[in-house]
Amino acid sequence: MKPIEKMEKTREGAIGQTTGGKQDVRMRIAVGMATCGIAAGAKQVMDAFNEELKRRNINDVKTVLVGCRGACRLEPLVEITGENGEMVTYVNMTPEKVARVVAEHVVNGRICIDYTVGTEVE
Amino acid sequence: MQIYRSHVLICNDSTCAQLDSGKIMEEFGAQLKKNKLENEVKVLTAGCPGMCEQGPVVVVYPEGTVYTMVKPENVKEIVEEHLLKRKIVKRLLHKDMMEEGDTPAKALDDTKYFKKQLRIALRNCGIINPEDINEYIEHDGYKALEKVLTGMTPLEVIDTVKKSGLRGRGGGGFPTGLKWEFAYKSQDDEKYVCCNADEGDPGAFMDRSILEGDPHSIIEAMTIAGYAIGSKQGFIYVRAEYPIAVKRLDIAIQQAKEHGFLGENVLNTGFSFDIELRLGAGAFVCGEETALMTSIEGKRGEPRPRPPFPAVKGLWQKPTLLNNVETYANIPVIILKGPEWFASIGTEKSKGTKVFAIGGKINNTGLIEIPMGTTLREVIFDIGGGIPNGKKFKAAQTGGPSGGCIPASHMDTPIEYDTLVQLGSMMGSGGLIVMDEDTCMVDIAKFFLEFTVDESCGKCPPCRIGTKRMLEILEKITSGKGTEEDIEKLEILANNIKLSALCGLGQTAPNPVLSTLRYFRDEYEAHVKEKKCPAGVCKSMIHYVINEALCKSCGICARNCPVNCISGQRGEPYVIAQEKCIKCGTCMVKCPFKAIFKNV
Numbered sequence: 001m002k003p004i005e006k007m008e009k010t011r012e013g014a015i016g017q018t019t020g021g022k023q024d025v026r027m028r029i030a031v032g033m034a035t036c037g038i039a040a041g042a043k044q045v046m047d048a049f050n051e052e053l054k055r056r057n058i059n060d061v062k063t064v065l066v067g068c069r070g071a072c073r074l075e076p077l078v079e080i081t082g083e084n085g086e087m088v089t090y091v092n093m094t095p096e097k098v099a100r101v102v103a104e105h106v107v108n109g110r111i112c113i114d115y116t117v118g119t120e121v122e
Numbered sequence: 123m124q125i126y127r128s129h130v131l132i133c134n135d136s137t138c139a140q141l142d143s144g145k146i147m148e149e150f151g152a153q154l155k156k157n158k159l160e161n162e163v164k165v166l167t168a169g170c171p172g173m174c175e176q177g178p179v180v181v182v183y184p185e186g187t188v189y190t191m192v193k194p195e196n197v198k199e200i201v202e203e204h205l206l207k208r209k210i211v212k213r214l215l216h217k218d219m220m221e222e223g224d225t226p227a228k229a230l231d232d233t234k235y236f237k238k239q240l241r242i243a244l245r246n247c248g249i250i251n252p253e254d255i256n257e258y259i260e261h262d263g264y265k266a267l268e269k270v271l272t273g274m275t276p277l278e279v280i281d282t283v284k285k286s287g288l289r290g291r292g293g294g295g296f297p298t299g300l301k302w303e304f305a306y307k308s309q310d311d312e313k314y315v316c317c318n319a320d321e322g323d324p325g326a327f328m329d330r331s332i333l334e335g336d337p338h339s340i341i342e343a344m345t346i347a348g349y350a351i352g353s354k355q356g357f358i359y360v361r362a363e364y365p366i367a368v369k370r371l372d373i374a375i376q377q378a379k380e381h382g383f384l385g386e387n388v389l390n391t392g393f394s395f396d397i398e399l400r401l402g403a404g405a406f407v408c409g410e411e412t413a414l415m416t417s418i419e420g421k422r423g424e425p426r427p428r429p430p431f432p433a434v435k436g437l438w439q440k441p442t443l444l445n446n447v448e449t450y451a452n453i454p455v456i457i458l459k460g461p462e463w464f465a466s467i468g469t470e471k472s473k474g475t476k477v478f479a480i481g482g483k484i485n486n487t488g489l490i491e492i493p494m495g496t497t498l499r500e501v502i503f504d505i506g507g508g509i510p511n512g513k514k515f516k517a518a519q520t521g522g523p524s525g526g527c528i529p530a531s532h533m534d535t536p537i538e539y540d541t542l543v544q545l546g547s548m549m550g551s552g553g554l555i556v557m558d559e560d561t562c563m564v565d566i567a568k569f570f571l572e573f574t575v576d577e578s579c580g581k582c583p584p585c586r587i588g589t590k591r592m593l594e595i596l597e598k599i600t601s602g603k604g605t606e607e608d609i610e611k612l613e614i615l616a617n618n619i620k621l622s623a624l625c626g627l628g629q630t631a632p633n634p635v636l637s638t639l640r641y642f643r644d645e646y647e648a649h650v651k652e653k654k655c656p657a658g659v660c661k662s663m664i665h666y667v668i669n670e671a672l673c674k675s676c677g678i679c680a681r682n683c684p685v686n687c688i689s690g691q692r693g694e695p696y697v698i699a700q701e702k703c704i705k706c707g708t709c710m711v712k713c714p715f716k717a718i719f720k721n722v
């Protein structure tokens with residue numbers, strides 16, 4: 001295989017992993033899990049999302065771990081991207097807050113404004 | 123009839139009542155009383171205004187302001203801002219009442235904190251899954267490598283890096299393209315590419331964040347560097363205290379090999395390159411390039427004199443290219459978007475962006491990436507959100523234990539390599555510690571010197587003995603026993619160490635002292651002449667006293683004193699026995715009548 005062909009094939013296999021490109025994923029929940037996030041409790045938040053999604057039998061929403069966005073004091077930080085590409089940032093997340101975010105945002109499409117980043121920084 | 127200036131209507135419909143409207147009511151009562159507004163503002167319950175999904179709803183008249191989803195803890199703000207200062211609390215407004223710009227940002231990208239930033243090195247951090255190569259590929263990953271291997275000669279790559287104006291982000295700011303060219307020109311049968319991920323500055327975590335959030339960008343850049351200088355083997359020297367970074371690098375190297383971006387015959391082009399990890403044990407000196415390479419060779423991490431420079435004789439005496447993590451992270455973008463694009467960002471002599479870890483006395487601590495030339499004022503007040511508790515900004519420390527401080531009077535200087543050096547500090551790797559009026563600059567200098575004394579490898583006497591002597595003088599000054607000659611001695615010693623130490627660690631160790639002497643000499647003088655610590659930090663020079671007139675003899679201070687040095691009895695003011703006091707300040711914090719003061 002020529003280099004270009006090989007690259008094209010690899011790229012084809014990769015497309016649609018992160019956003020709505022993939023048909024069966026309508027929403028992506030990215031949990032910041034660099035050292036800062038994990039120290040603030042991101043693992044528990046990630047577990048809570050997975051459990052809550054499983055409990056409600058939601059299969060078209062994907063959780064992923066990501067690195068740090070730099071806003072360390074707001075960790076655990078969670079960013080939810082919908083099909084339209086719009087992103088919402090939730091800050092200071094806890095397993096308790098996760099249940100409401102799943103019920104209101106993931107299921108009913110209503111953003112939990114009082115957990116979003118704008119309540120903490122300008 | 124009493125006439126009220128404002129009315130607050132709280133919905134007590136069943137939905138809102140479930141959502142704490144009762145508590146909100148109580149809280150309004152308490153807060154109004156606290157602000158002495160109870161005769162000016164009347165609180166009423168009201169029927170449902172029909173916005174139950176956004177309840178509890180609070181309406182303030184005469185303005186007719188509708189606040190939604192109010193929580194008991196928001197009441198204080200509504201009272202203090204709206205009812206007292208007549209400033210509407212925009213972020214709690216019902217969305218129909220918001221004007222453009224009022225809406226609280228829903229996404230991090232829309233905040234002021236983010237808008238002044240420009241993310242090149244951190245472009246993928248927090249966006250992609252670092253453990254999944256496909257996500258990196260989807261974000262243009264390995265495209266630069268493909269472009270280089272299929273259409274550029276090594277010299278063209280080097281030329282691109284040179285034209286971009288990229289300079290080393292690990293501290294020194296040496297032009298990266300030039301370094302690549304030196305390594306390219308050194309002829310030998312074997313050459314190496316190294317990545318410095320030792321990151322030893324206290325408080326710095328820029329490189330860790332890149333490795334944890336976007337490890338493939340480093341692998342891609344090192345492979346490009348390998349092609350450019352003619353090397354087949356790379357090493358990443360990362361500290362063992364970064365276990366998550368190590369794990370994600372391991373995964374990334376594995377995945378890159380499986381996909382043909384690393385290893386034998388990369389992308390079927392005939393070019394081969396491999397990367398291995400080497401774990402450091404966390405010695406600061408191992409971040410210095412010659413010590414780092416000695417450590418990779420399996421020996422004790424000690425520096426050696428330069429020249430020869432690593433590009434001529436590095437690892438195992440072979441030509442070696444060594445760059446910092448953040449330097450590498452810029453490379454793929456420069457290749458893809460072109461050197462002209464990169465050179466258009468920043469200032470004349472400092473191109474692109476710089477990542478800083480901001481900490482200390484600042485509201486938004488964290489990691490930021492800003493175009494070179496941004497001023498310190500913008501960083502601290504626009505991005506950093508200012509100083510907590512309304513305190514005054516005093517200075518910012520850059521460059522960690524090798525750097526110096528920038529006082530408030532130079533806040534509008536653009537941040538770039540050369541201006542920082544002129545100010546007696548340096549860019550360093552990106553630690554930025556903010557200090558407020560409560561920071562003692564002599565104490566700060568002592569803190570950094572303690573660090574270098576601990577971390578000195580001991581090979582050369584100026585660093586091993588000289589920094590220790592400097593620390594002893596600083597200890598003498600901060601404990602109130604210093605003399606004016608001590609300041610002079612300190613200065614002479616500092617300048618001599620700078621000139622005679624073997625490596626960068628010793629040569630830069632006096633910088634925190636020299637720069638605080640330059641801008642805050644009056645504080646040193648206050649310590650030695652008046653035996654006073656103006657910031658009230660150095661314990662030997664402060665004492666706590668109880669103001670007799672304010673003391674109510676409650677005894678709370680005495681009960682909380684950890685060394686039982688406060689005594690007294692009901693009806694008489696309490697007294698602190700100064701000779702026993704350890705100056706912990708607990709009594710001052712605990713006193714309900716604010717009757718205890720710190721005398722400096």
Ligand SMILES: Cc1cc2nc3c(=O)[nH]c(=O)nc-3n(C[C@H](O)[C@H](O)[C@H](O)COP(=O)(O)O)c2cc1C
Pocket residue numbers: 289290291292293294295296318319320321322323406407408409410411412444445446447449551625626627
């Ligand atoms: C005491 C000391 C510690 C250093 N620590 C680091 C470090 O942790 N990370 C780093 O990249 N460079 C560090 N440096 C700078 C390196 O010696 C070297 O200049 C740099 O890694 C070169 O990469 P660059 O040109 O990409 O900046 C240190 C230098 C000294 C003197």
